[in-house]
Amino acid sequence: MSDQWCGYTGQILDVDLTSERIESIPLSLDIVENYLGGKGFGVKTIYEQVPTRCDPLGPENILVFATGPLTGTLAPTSGRMEVCTKSPATGYWLDSNCGGYFGPELKLAGYDALVIRGRADEPCLLVIEDEKVEIKPAAEIWGLDTLETHRWLKKKLDHDIRVACIGPAGEKLVLLANIISEQRAFGRGGAGAVMGSKNLKAISVKGNGGLVVAHSEDFMRLCRESFNEIYNSPDSGGGRPKYGTNAILSAMEESGLHPVRNFQKGVFSGADQINEDTISALFDRNRACFNCPIYCSKIASIKEGRYKGSYTEGPEYENTWAFGAHCDNSEIGAIVQAEYLCDLYGIDAISCGNVIGFLMECYEKSLLNETDTGFPFNFGSDEAIIKAVHFIGRKEGPGELWGQGVRRLSQHIPGSEKWAMHVKGLELPAYDPRGSTGISLAYATADRGGCHLRSWPIGAELLVTNERMDPFSTEFKAEYVKTEQDLFSVINSLGICLFATFEINLRQLTPMLFSVCGVESLALTENLLAVGERINNLTRLFNLREGLSYVEDTLPERFRLEPVSEGPLAGRTVDISQMLKEYYFLRGWDEYGRPTPKKLAKLGLVKEGKDV
Secondary structure, eight states: OOGGGTTSOOEEEEEETTTTEEEEEEOOHHHHHHHOSHHHHHHHHHHHHSOTTOOTTSTTSOEEEEOOTTTTSSSTTTTOEEEEEEOTTTSSEEEEEEOSSHHHHHHHTTOSEEEEESOOSSOEEEEEETTEEEEEEOTTTTTOOHHHHHHHHHHHTOTTOEEEEOOHHHHTTOTTBOEEETTEEEOSTTHHHHHHHTTEEEEEEEOOOOOOOSOHHHHHHHHHHHHHHHHTSTIIIIIHHHHGGGGGHHHHHHHTOSOBTTTTBSOOTTGGGSSHHHHHTTEEEEEOOTTOSSOOEEEEEOOSSTTTTOEEEOOOHHHHHHTTGGGTOOOHHHHHHHHHHHHHHTBOHHHHHHHHHHHHHHHHTTSSOHHHHSSOOOTTOHHHHHHHHHHHHHTOTTHHHHTTOHHHHHHTSTTOGGGOOEETTEEOOSOOGGGOHHHHHHHHHOTTSSOSSSOOTHIIIIIOSSSOOOTTOOTTHHHHHHHHHHHHHHHHHHTOOGGGGGTSOHHHHHHHHHHHHOOGGGSSHHHHHHHHHHHHHHHHHHHHHTTOOGGGSSOOHHHHHOOBOSSTTBTOOOOOHHHHHHHHHHHTBOTTSOBOHHHHHHTTSSOTTOOO
């Protein structure tokens, strides 16, 4: 293996399920230098090979599983990879990040990425063991939930395989469907429905190979330093290992950012019943992704009450909110059970909880009644939450409509559009943007829709101990969001976890990357940020050609016109208009949010002067 492929396998596995063609394609140096891997490889492939305005659930759409150069190495938190596709929920760009062990195993099998195209005539499995790749029938397990699917495959094939699969929701093309890998999720936006549309039930991977790094002594030194940074941090070495992702729960509640009753309120009466200490008392053991020292994942179970025996990997902060404060529900057992059911059916818990909270508000305001829903749908009803998850996961009864997400659902309920809480069709996560001008701009401009994982200014606005940004000021927020979006795209192309970057910055990651792959052009921090900027401009071009208009770079009406009624944010709304203008300017986009030929030429995406 030459130095240019250090950190990479140098091969892309390309599978056409229609023709059953299986091919290994060499990875190009252009990908390495200009896109790194992960999200970068995904967007280049999707932009060039997916036909304009194609049906996301049609055979022309492509599903890309892509690792990064650090995936599977000894770098901390190196278990991450991306799934990229055109989203059936939004019609726009979608990339979903997942940890665990599937990504490293794919790398050890000899592949930097897996590209899946076409559609099988019958339910199938893709079985990968090194260079041996087979498409096998899956009729026997079509209909099984994700847990049963994992068990069946490990028993039938090999206990040591790693699995990514869909549940009944993906099979039935529920637009909220995820791809599940050993209780980890490629979440948001419906990638599970894309996999289901291809009649692909599961992918199993077993790798027996290894990885080569260019400068091993430097790499090991940099890894030791990075592990020390993580261990010595109050966050990654303290709060997060203890509480998991719920480490921020009380801080969000006290600042008013923890949304209640479908973003109607900023004070949750049940906060004491669902705080991080209450949740941590449920933890039975810790669980970590490949080579991760943080151990943010927890296995939790309910020890008493009506939900005794319920368990889940979590509950995660976003899901605790989605089935908790968002639905005005303080029954922790129902939250654990709802998250478990989402993993079992293979549906996105954030979007599912959003749908339920939206329906509860429609019920509260008499736009729906019990005849419409089939059962009482009041805020605070844990029974309604569990029933609704079943309906959505099985695509049964009213769940057939509910599983299409709040944007489409609101179009069927006249008068409800103003409290359908989404951006570009993707439901919002657990932060009220009226309390953070930074997150408001991040939501509006995220390439996959309402998302906190493209930029998370809340950390700089509310959680840092010094040089904290004013959460209500608009000053410097456009620059912060733009820069962090570029950084996060780099991280999601390298194959490590965003949590690690709270302690390890790009100045540390740049020499680590160079020590792994030895590519001179990647030895400069500014070149890596240029990769992130290139990726974000290409996802923007993809969205524009799929019909995106700048008018969709906005927030739901509630945030713009409806002040918070109580709590720390009482009386606040949010206006992003000036920040958005600054953001477009900093991005090198015109007033309509379109990348200019000059900017694209600078990034090497087009020749200067060519029309976009």
